Amino acid sequence: MAVTIAKEKWTSKVGEMELGTGAKAIKVGGETSLPFLHFEGEIPNRPVLALEVWDMEPTEWPDILKKPFDGVLADPVAWAKKNVEYGADLIAIRFMSAHPDFKDASPEECAATAKAVADAVDVPLVLIGCGIDEKDAAVMEKVGEALNGKQCLIGCATEKNYKTITAAAMVNGHSVIASSPLDINLAKQLNILMTEMNLPTNRIAIDPLVGALGYGIEYAYSIMERARMGALMGDKMLAMPVICFVGQEAWKAKEAKSPDEETPEWGALDKRAILWEVVTTTSFALAGGSIFILRHPETIKHVNTHFAKVMESNAY
Amino acid sequence: MGLTGLAIFKQLPKTNCKDCGQPTCLAFAMQLASGKAALDQCPHVSDAAKEALDSASAPPIALVKIGKGEKEVALGNETVLFRHEKRFEYPTGIAIAVKDTDGDIASKVAGINKLVFDRVGQIHSVNLVAVVNASGDGAKFAEAAKTVQANTEFPLVLVSEDPAAMGSALEAAGANNPLICGANAANLEAMVELAKKYDAPLVVKGNGLEELESLVEKAGYKKLFLDSGAREVNKVLADQTQIRRQALKKFRPFGYPTITFADNTDPIQAVVDASVYIAKYAGIVVVDSADPADLLPLITLRLNIYTDPQKPIAVESKLYEIGTPGPDSPVFVTTNFSLTYFNVQGDVESGRINGYILPVDTDGISVMTGWAAGKFTPEKITEMLNTSGVADKVSHRKVVIPGGVAVLSGKLHELSGWEVLVGPRESGGIPSFIKQRWGA
Ligand code: B12
Ligand code: SF4
Numbered sequence: 001m002a003v004t005i006a007k008e009k010w011t012s013k014v015g016e017m018e019l020g021t022g023a024k025a026i027k028v029g030g031e032t033s034l035p036f037l038h039f040e041g042e043i044p045n046r047p048v049l050a051l052e053v054w055d056m057e058p059t060e061w062p063d064i065l066k067k068p069f070d071g072v073l074a075d076p077v078a079w080a081k082k083n084v085e086y087g088a089d090l091i092a093i094r095f096m097s098a099h100p101d102f103k104d105a106s107p108e109e110c111a112a113t114a115k116a117v118a119d120a121v122d123v124p125l126v127l128i129g130c131g132i133d134e135k136d137a138a139v140m141e142k143v144g145e146a147l148n149g150k151q152c153l154i155g156c157a158t159e160k161n162y163k164t165i166t167a168a169a170m171v172n173g174h175s176v177i178a179s180s181p182l183d184i185n186l187a188k189q190l191n192i193l194m195t196e197m198n199l200p201t202n203r204i205a206i207d208p209l210v211g212a213l214g215y216g217i218e219y220a221y222s223i224m225e226r227a228r229m230g231a232l233m234g235d236k237m238l239a240m241p242v243i244c245f246v247g248q249e250a251w252k253a254k255e256a257k258s259p260d261e262e263t264p265e266w267g268a269l270d271k272r273a274i275l276w277e278v279v280t281t282t283s284f285a286l287a288g289g290s291i292f293i294l295r296h297p298e299t300i301k302h303v304n305t306h307f308a309k310v311m312e313s314n315a316y
Numbered sequence: 317m318g319l320t321g322l323a324i325f326k327q328l329p330k331t332n333c334k335d336c337g338q339p340t341c342l343a344f345a346m347q348l349a350s351g352k353a354a355l356d357q358c359p360h361v362s363d364a365a366k367e368a369l370d371s372a373s374a375p376p377i378a379l380v381k382i383g384k385g386e387k388e389v390a391l392g393n394e395t396v397l398f399r400h401e402k403r404f405e406y407p408t409g410i411a412i413a414v415k416d417t418d419g420d421i422a423s424k425v426a427g428i429n430k431l432v433f434d435r436v437g438q439i440h441s442v443n444l445v446a447v448v449n450a451s452g453d454g455a456k457f458a459e460a461a462k463t464v465q466a467n468t469e470f471p472l473v474l475v476s477e478d479p480a481a482m483g484s485a486l487e488a489a490g491a492n493n494p495l496i497c498g499a500n501a502a503n504l505e506a507m508v509e510l511a512k513k514y515d516a517p518l519v520v521k522g523n524g525l526e527e528l529e530s531l532v533e534k535a536g537y538k539k540l541f542l543d544s545g546a547r548e549v550n551k552v553l554a555d556q557t558q559i560r561r562q563a564l565k566k567f568r569p570f571g572y573p574t575i576t577f578a579d580n581t582d583p584i585q586a587v588v589d590a591s592v593y594i595a596k597y598a599g600i601v602v603v604d605s606a607d608p609a610d611l612l613p614l615i616t617l618r619l620n621i622y623t624d625p626q627k628p629i630a631v632e633s634k635l636y637e638i639g640t641p642g643p644d645s646p647v648f649v650t651t652n653f654s655l656t657y658f659n660v661q662g663d664v665e666s667g668r669i670n671g672y673i674l675p676v677d678t679d680g681i682s683v684m685t686g687w688a689a690g691k692f693t694p695e696k697i698t699e700m701l702n703t704s705g706v707a708d709k710v711s712h713r714k715v716v717i718p719g720g721v722a723v724l725s726g727k728l729h730e731l732s733g734w735e736v737l738v739g740p741r742e743s744g745g746i747p748s749f750i751k752q753r754w755g756a
Contacts, residue, residue, distance in 0.1 A: 255612060272613070310549060
């Protein structure tokens with residue numbers, strides 16, 4: 001009895017999204033196989049990694065996360081440049097200052113920061129609001145306009161604010177992050193609403209609102225596997241690259257924060273914290289995630305080493 | 317499994333003697349098909365029929381056991397490719413490697429014994445110790461196996477491709493059903509011989525899937541683990557996927573659990589590789605590190621991947637006392653999702669707070685999910701305050717709720733009459749919150 005390699009006969013593919021312009025522009029998506037199974041399809045692009053930049057100093061971050069950014073945390077432009085040095089494929093600017101509980105910064109102020117960062121770095125940008133639906137819509141309108149033509153990824157669009165954000169993306173040539181809480185039907189629904197406004201399907205990234213390793217990772221993991229299978233079987237409303245906000249989740253986990261004295265049985269914090277972000281990322285990549293928003297530069301290094309390996313062919 | 321009642325009926329004696337407790341052979345066949353009866357309840361089936369039915373009804377992946385007693389590890393018996401289809405049943409066994417060239421083997425094993433983690437109220441640990449014949453010396457290997465055996469309750473994986481060395485190690489530590497690792501094209505017969513002698517499970521390693529298949533056929537032994545020989549993560553992922561897919565299609569040579577080796581020389585990549593193997597079908601993953609910082613993420617991932625996708629893990633909804641609370645102690649409200657409850661419990665404990673926790677029954681979902689789903693409501697919290705007995709335990713009427721559901725406080729106060737303190741968003745903030753705000 002000889003072994004016949006079992007290949008699924010997928011009929012469709014994940015849409016391919018282009019971000020940024022010029023030499024550092026990147027493509028994500030485009031797969032015709034399950035993650036890293038080169039023996040049954042094409043995987044034209046490796047997953048990409050972004051590091052976050054905040055437009056106000058993140059005072060609550062743990063020391064281990066602040067250390068690599070010593071001296072630049074209060075300066076978005078310097079911070080963004082540092083991220084490029086650290087090997088980030090993209091920069092994700094988070095307009096935290098727009099939050100009413102913080103500085104309630106105006107959309108114009110956010111746009112000025114975005115412009116300054118865009119002028120200083122040549123990698124593609126992800127632009128994310130403070131998480132208040134209405135405010136994010138207002139901010140994305142201005143920020144999108146300020147970076148017209150730069151092919152950014154903007155968001156997060158939810159069922160409440162998608163209209164304004166989608167319009168801002170369409171007019172200015174950006175793509176949109178569509179967020180819905182861990183439910184494949186909610187994700188589809190939002191994608192349908194956005195494409196009904198004539199936004200091309202390859203300009204949407206699905207954000208399933210992931211949880212970290214140990215904090216609900218399994219739900220997002222399964223949603224991603226189901227979405228990828230849907231995409232490969234021809235469901236156009238699931239055929240989008242998946243974006244995962246891993247940094248914000250992983251660094252909330254107790255395992256990434258608890259000091260050595262408190263939990264000696266967990267091993268050294270330095271290593272454990274980085275591994276928390278790394279393993280959350282690589283596990284989601286294995287389920288079908290394509291764009292990862294991270295926080296620690298060490299994570300970038302380790303995850304890229306892994307991606308380089310799993311992007312090598314395993315065809316029989 | 318997978319056999320229709322009619323197909324089973326054809327193999328039965330058709331005498332309707334009722335000895336099985338069923339009125340007819342056909343009725344018994346239908347019970348068998350739906351898994352409500354077992355074949356041995358009919359005393360009259362022929363051996364030929366038994367074999368035909370057994371092999372047709374055998375699960376696509378055999379269940380193979382290592383070790384004996386409480387720490388026995390059982391692997392295999394999986395029926396799906398993706399965890400959303402149905403629960404993955406037998407969590408990947410994590411084996412920590414010890415080399416027979418290592419310095420102080422006993423103390424390394426003592427470290428492995430301590431790789432036990434308490435997570436959401438359950439104890440999770442590594443499962444096996446792999447003794448590796450790195451010296452190439454049979455006597456040394458046997459000595460190491462003996463030392464490991466004497467110092468741990470975990471079952472052993474004996475790793476050597478030299479049958480003579482394996483023979484000596486088995487003499488020293490073969491009584492506890494260790495995994496013999498293992499057979500390859502060069503030593504197959506001798507290793508199968510040893511496995512039979514000790515009635516122990518055996519790893520068969522092929523140089524690629526083709527060779528693996530032919531070795532399994534040649535082995536003629538049924539307690540097997542499969543090793544495709546791949547060691548690079550991209551190739552292991554492909555082979556693991558193939559073996560699982562083919563097993564589920566009932567390609568019998570691949571109907572056994574697998575073993576993988578995360579032996580990447582980059583220690584971080586070794587953890588990442590191991591995490592890939594845990595997610596993608598490994599029966600066993602062997603890792604070199606015994607550092608808890610490396611094992612905690614792996615054990616956590618295993619727990620997550622192997623939880624039932626249909627049923628969140630929940631704790632009983634009742635009054636919990638943390639420390640030695642008294643009438644002035646704070647009362648915390650949360651949900652009965654295990655992860656949520658144990659986060660809160662852990663943080664109350666680490667703040668050395670004596671207090672009461674009331675996990676409201678939200679069908680095992682988290683605070684925000686419960687609120688969004690209408691299962692964590694002021695009404696339910698009020699009911700819990702009234703019926704849990706907490707009101708008799710404390711003299712005050714103040715309850716702390718999670719910061720994420722601050723919006724509940726008005727209604728909750730109105731319904732319950734209790735003063736509502738809005739706590740921090742994350743339970744990690746409870747200790748400092750209590751210091752500042754609980755001046756009863
Ligand atoms: C996993 C998850 C699910 C899982 C549920 C898993 C489960 N067993 O709970 C599934 C997929 C089923 C799910 C479904 C839904 N979800 Co959901 N889900 C999540 C997710 C990703 C993580 C939740 C989690 O497990 N957190 C970990 C636990 C430990 O957190 P926690 O319970 O909140 O506890 C923390 C704090 O609250 C605090 N705390 C807890 N107790 C106490 C007590 C005191 C006294 C104090 C001081 C603090 C405190 O400390 C804990 C540790 O930090 C979150 C988003 C996110 N990333 O957080 C969304 C989220 C909670 N879900 C959301 C929604 C809307 C839903 C749905 C309604 C969507 C839908 N329409 O189908 C459904 C409802 C389900 C239903 N009908 O039963 C929203 C809620 C939005 C809102 N603000 O109301 C969220 C926030 C996502 C989002 N951003 O939109 N979800
Ligand atoms: S015991 Fe066997 S032979 Fe007798 S009725 Fe039952 S199935 Fe038929």
